[in-house]
Amino acid sequence: MISKNQIKFIQSLHSKKNRDQEELFIIEGVKLVNEFLLTSLFEIHSVYGTLDFINKNKHIIDKSKTIINEISEEELKKISLQSSPNQILAVIKANMPKLNTVLLNSAINLFLDDIRDPGNLGTIIRIADWFGIKQIICSPTSTELFNPKTLQASMGAVLRVNVVYMEFDELKKELKDVSIYGAVLNGQNIYLSALQNGLIVIGNEANGISENTLKQITHPITIPAATNNGSESLNAANACGMICSEFFRQLNFK
Amino acid sequence: MISKNQIKFIQSLHSKKNRDQEELFIIEGVKLVNEFLLTSLFEIHSVYGTLDFINKNKHIIDKSKTIINEISEEELKKISLQSSPNQILAVIKANMPKLNTVLLNSAINLFLDDIRDPGNLGTIIRIADWFGIKQIICSPTSTELFNPKTLQASMGAVLRVNVVYMEFDELKKELKDVSIYGAVLNGQNIYLSALQNGLIVIGNEANGISENTLKQITHPITIPAATNNGSESLNAANACGMICSEFFRQLNFK
Numbered sequence A, B: 001m002i003s004k005n006q007i008k009f010i011q012s013l014h015s016k017k018n019r020d021q022e023e024l025f026i027i028e029g030v031k032l033v034n035e036f037l038l039t040s041l042f043e044i045h046s047v048y049g050t051l052d053f054i055n056k057n058k059h060i061i062d063k064s065k066t067i068i069n070e071i072s073e074e075e076l077k078k079i080s081l082q083s084s085p086n087q088i089l090a091v092i093k094a095n096m097p098k099l100n101t102v103l104l105n106s107a108i109n110l111f112l113d114d115i116r117d118p119g120n121l122g123t124i125i126r127i128a129d130w131f132g133i134k135q136i137i138c139s140p141t142s143t144e145l146f147n148p149k150t151l152q153a154s155m156g157a158v159l160r161v162n163v164v165y166m167e168f169d170e171l172k173k174e175l176k177d178v179s180i181y182g183a184v185l186n187g188q189n190i191y192l193s194a195l196q197n198g199l200i201v202i203g204n205e206a207n208g209i210s211e212n213t214l215k216q217i218t219h220p221i222t223i224p225a226a227t228n229n230g231s232e233s234l235n236a237a238n239a240c241g242m243i244c245s246e247f248f249r250q251l252n253f254k
Helices: A004-012 A016-022 A030-037 A051-056 A058-064 A073-079 A118-130 A148-154 A168-174 A236-252 B004-012 B016-022 B030-037 B051-056 B058-064 B073-079 B118-130 B148-154 B168-174 B236-252
Strands: A024-028 A044-049 A068-070 A088-093 A109-112 A135-138 A162-165 A179-189 A198-202 A219-222 B024-028 B044-049 B068-070 B088-093 B109-112 B135-138 B162-165 B179-189 B198-202 B219-222
Touching: A004 A073, A016 A024, A024 A030, A024 A148, A030 A044, A030 A058, A030 A088, A044 A073, A051 A058, A051 A068, A073 A088, A109 A118, A118 A135, A118 A148, A118 A236, A118 B236, A179 A236, A198 A236, A236 B118, A236 B236, B004 B073, B016 B024, B024 B030, B024 B148, B030 B044, B030 B058, B030 B088, B044 B073, B051 B058, B051 B068, B073 B088, B109 B118, B118 B135, B118 B148, B118 B236, B179 B236, B198 B236
Parallel strands: A044 A068, A109 A135, A109 A198, A135 A162, A179 A198, A179 A219, B044 B068, B109 B135, B109 B198, B135 B162, B179 B198, B179 B219
Antiparallel strands: A024 A088, A044 A088, B024 B088, B044 B088
């Protein structure tokens, strides 16, 4: 059962303003919700699922000791952001993770300088997770971690990667003798660079790395293009994927 | 000027069924339309632009010798698929490119085995263009090349990459002693494989490479994940980008 007020409240969380104010966010779909039910990283506010979900996921529900409010397909449609809602929706408490400085100074970390597209942010978190990158720092102007599109694109990787928001200048104070790589258009050929642990800066989709951050880059790197190509750029998440792949190769299989 | 009938006709091209029937497709936005105005690869059916576009792009319009129908912002909104239309929309004749067998047997080619998401197809075309891959063969079940989302995501790369549709079994008949690489979950570590020119097969977003095509793979390859990762997969376009990047590195910078 779900009351009219509850429906109204969940619908209000469809907007960023209300998510920020209530410090809550929404996740949807069997796979993603189940991952959140089994984690202790985020506290669960409330869960709304169809009878079908409840019948098929008894082991997970029992294990997580969460109460699932049974609702109809029609009610789910009312509170969902998706055109074809998938059985279950959960409201989660949004506790913002803190910077892990040990991780920052001992492994590969990403700094996203004003990534604006939620799909790109989610994809980058998923890529980081694949290559074992445990921390991403976003500039405060970057898109919202708890945007439903970010969470959907991250495919649950948000539970395994520490995503924090802070200004580059603040982050800089915590860096101890760490190489700062930046993805730029005229840097060193990434395939011919000797890559090591460090901070990798990925810039905005349209404008690249901001002027202020650019000054701090110690190692400008570039994915070279074929000489006969006509393309001017790669999508930011795609470029990030190729860069992470090359770091992973050099650090593990060279 | 644009008549009510013209508006109706262009709106009808918003659906795939009508695009197929009329053998026409739509492109939008200053950058993309300008690229099409300057190419001879596709024949232009009609172009509708605001006065602002016409004033600012005289050199391109003159060079392309195309008549631009001047329309108002309001009229553009009516025929556009975008929430914020960008000055110009063109209707293009959809001539389907043919397989280039010389290219097929002498360079890297991609085979997309049932890629369903138009954004992914467009992104893959853009990646291919970046790395100088000149031909992509799509299974007939793959998403439509002339879907507006595909064209938008390709960023004009569709003018430089030959995208053809055919069954793998048909394609196979044209292959002369070419390695067939397939992106799978348990293949050889791509970083440790000796990659050469060949056909790279990328599978469907959810199900990977189809059973029939899988039998023909001579070199199964995998992007390894970090051992401490929790992720199960990469997005198909992202994985394709990393694979193309590694082929490009090995063939040019090893």
